[in-house]
Amino acid sequence: MKLINLDDLIRPASECGCGFSHDKTLEAVLIGDLESGVKRLGNLGLSPPYAVFYDKVTYEIAGGRVAEILDAEAFLVKEPTFCEAEEKSGKLGERGTVIAVGGGTVIDVAKYAAYKRGLSFVSIPTAPSHDGIVSPIASLFTQKRRKSVLTRSPKIALIDPKILASAPRELAASGYGDILAKLVSIKDWQLGRDELGEAYCTNAEELVMKAVDLVIKALTSERDPERRLSSLTEALIYSGAAMMIVGSSRPASGSEHLISHYLDMNSEKRLKHGIQCALGAMAMAAYHQERNPNWWTEEKYRLEALRKYSQAAGIPIRLSEAGIPSKIMVEAIVEAWKIRPNRYTILHKFKPSRVEALEILKKAGLI
Numbered sequence: 001m002k003l004i005n006l007d008d009l010i011r012p013a014s015e016c017g018c019g020f021s022h023d024k025t026l027e028a029v030l031i032g033d034l035e036s037g038v039k040r041l042g043n044l045g046l047s048p049p050y051a052v053f054y055d056k057v058t059y060e061i062a063g064g065r066v067a068e069i070l071d072a073e074a075f076l077v078k079e080p081t082f083c084e085a086e087e088k089s090g091k092l093g094e095r096g097t098v099i100a101v102g103g104g105t106v107i108d109v110a111k112y113a114a115y116k117r118g119l120s121f122v123s124i125p126t127a128p129s130h131d132g133i134v135s136p137i138a139s140l141f142t143q144k145r146r147k148s149v150l151t152r153s154p155k156i157a158l159i160d161p162k163i164l165a166s167a168p169r170e171l172a173a174s175g176y177g178d179i180l181a182k183l184v185s186i187k188d189w190q191l192g193r194d195e196l197g198e199a200y201c202t203n204a205e206e207l208v209m210k211a212v213d214l215v216i217k218a219l220t221s222e223r224d225p226e227r228r229l230s231s232l233t234e235a236l237i238y239s240g241a242a243m244m245i246v247g248s249s250r251p252a253s254g255s256e257h258l259i260s261h262y263l264d265m266n267s268e269k270r271l272k273h274g275i276q277c278a279l280g281a282m283a284m285a286a287y288h289q290e291r292n293p294n295w296w297t298e299e300k301y302r303l304e305a306l307r308k309y310s311q312a313a314g315i316p317i318r319l320s321e322a323g324i325p326s327k328i329m330v331e332a333i334v335e336a337w338k339i340r341p342n343r344y345t346i347l348h349k350f351k352p353s354r355v356e357a358l359e360i361l362k363k364a365g366l367i
């Protein structure tokens with residue numbers, strides 16, 4: 001069993017001086033065999049009885065086994081909605097710890113339900129598809145709107161590389177996309193810092209860029225699939241930890257995530273989260289590159305490189321290939337800032353017109 005140690009990567013808040021709390025709820029990330037990991041949970045300060053959350057798919061993958069080993073009560077998650085999370089939270093009774101076995105939906109529902117009851121939370125991801133694995137953010141739907149709320153990070157994350165390796169390729173592509181998108185998130189955050197005096201944490205930036213660099217290295221020079229996947233997993237943890245220390249998704253979610261949220265709410269065809277974010281990131285990288293003098297000057301972080309990495313990750317780099325009509329993407333670029341008017345990004349700054357949005361898509365090579 002391997003342990004990812006975050007202690008060396010997270011400085012004390014007083015040393016950083018950013019004003020954020022540098023929350024360290026996440027105490028350990030265990031990497032190794034599922035069963036031995038689950039058996040160790042009792043020694044890590046978690047109290048039974050346990051509640052295990054899963055969905056139909058993740059029950060087969062690992063949820064059933066986890067519930068059995070821990071003699072836990074099982075909670076079947078059906079939809080990523082606040083309504084469902086509230087309902088589940090109400091049924092937790094005297095449980096001491098909530099364990100999520102799953103992808104985004106299960107993790108977010110369980111995270112929210114545990115938070116509502118003030119219970120410890122354990123995250124057991126079944127796919128390397130997004131950076132919500134250890135983040136304190138739960139992203140759920142109310143009616144047709146997606147809303148992200150601050151909850152709490154898990155106390156423990158338990159990762160079985162064999163389980164992640166068996167996830168469909170598209171899910172790993174989504175994970176890569178979610179991390180590559182940070183090239184835009186960080187620059188959007190810096191716009192907020194430089195133009196509105198928004199609080200900024202260099203420690204969170206370091207964690208996010210460590211994640212980005214790991215993924216770039218994995219996509220450009222790592223041939224061994226196992227090591228590639230372990231870099232991706234580590235990157236998803238670092239990005240989640242960045243959100244944890246500032247108590248917000250700000251370091252990991254800018255204009256490109258708003259575009260993905262817009263597509264979630266308005267596009268007939270919904271792609272995986274990180275794939276939509278990567279498409280949004282290509283568009284926003286083109287926009288930043290043209291309009292923001294503070295955009296990356298290092299070739300390895302610029303639009304052309306981002307397209308190359310995306311392609312290597314199996315992410316479509318043209319809208320036609322992704323099956324997204326350019327009309328919807330234009331609307332996303334024009335309208336997305338309204339989803340979160342107070343999260344300043346390049347879209348809030350310039351509020352592009354439809355004609356400009358089309359130009360951005362051309363410059364990004366998406367059409």
Ligand SMILES: [Zn+2]
Pocket residue numbers: 130131178252253257273274277
């Ligand atoms: Zn994301």
Ligand SMILES: [Zn+2]
Pocket residue numbers: 013016017018019020022200201202203204
């Ligand atoms: Zn800080």
